[in-house]
Amino acid sequence: MQNSFEYGSTRVKPQRFGDWVIEEITVSEDEAKFFNMRQAFQGKHSEMITAGKFLRLMQVSTGYTVMSNTPMELKSNEIAFKNARGSVLIAGLGMGMILEAMLTKSEVTHIRIIEADMAIIQYVGNFFKDDPRVEIIHGDIHEYEPASDEQYDYIWIDIWDDIDVRNIEQMAELNERFSNHCINMNLWSMDLLGCEPEDYYKIAM
Structure with a gap:
């Protein structure tokens, strides 16, 4: 494996194409804390997030995020x-x-x-x-x-x-x-x- 490789990296850049958009999102410490508290309350301990900047792929027509490179x-x-x-x-x-x-x-x-x-x-x-x-x-x-x-x-x-x-x-x-x-x-x-x-x-x- 390349020494410069970081799991979660991707070659794509923020871009609109077809019915899709790749955009950068920022998750604040407070947002991550609130989200994780809600997930824990629902028993979804494997679906936690951390603060930081990430990319997500969203379908424009539905406004739904289909994937991201969050932890x-x-x-x-x-x-x-x-x-x-x-x-x-x-x-x-x-x-x-x-x-x-x-x-x-x-x-x-x-x-x-x-x-x-x-x-x-x-x-x-x-x-x-x-x-x-x-x-x-x-x-x-x-x-x-x-x-x-x-x-x-x-x-x-x-x-x-x-x-x-x-x-x-x-x-x-x-x-x-x-x-x-x-x-x-x-x-x-x-x-x-x-x-x-x-x-x-x-x-x-």
């Missing part, structure tokens, strides 16, 4: 950074934060990304167009059918905006479709939803 977000994606190796499949490009992290690992040889939004591909994907290890496909992971001989060392599926039990049905369907095409697979937030690991990802013995 809370990093924590929920850390398993993907740690487990990535060899040939990797990622569902969801976002701000390219996890892609950036995986590319610092010499053991990662190829990353195929399935991203449903062309505007995100055109803006975020452009920062990675010269890296021969990166392949970006415009498509919906729910409709993507891997070939019979398509195999990955690791699969990371991160397509949900919220940590919600309503996601579990989709997680189960995707797990069934891809578990025979990888050595190891994780789905974002499955652990926070209380899913049993052996039910939702395959680990080689």
Whole structure:
């Protein structure tokens, strides 16, 4: 890993593109304290934040933040950074934060990304167009059918905006479709939803 690399870094800059905007946000000490008190009261101890300056990706039409590089977000994606190796499949490009992290690992040889939004591909994907290890496909992971001989060392599926039990049905369907095409697979937030690991990802013995 490069000595200058900091987990959570991203190549993108504040920018409006399509139905999306990447913008810088500042979280004050008081805002972080109030937010964390509310999260603790609701039992969401894994969803805390810290004060500082961060980037977030927001959908303009809905006003909804779909991802950021806050410590809370990093924590929920850390398993993907740690487990990535060899040939990797990622569902969801976002701000390219996890892609950036995986590319610092010499053991990662190829990353195929399935991203449903062309505007995100055109803006975020452009920062990675010269890296021969990166392949970006415009498509919906729910409709993507891997070939019979398509195999990955690791699969990371991160397509949900919220940590919600309503996601579990989709997680189960995707797990069934891809578990025979990888050595190891994780789905974002499955652990926070209380899913049993052996039910939702395959680990080689």
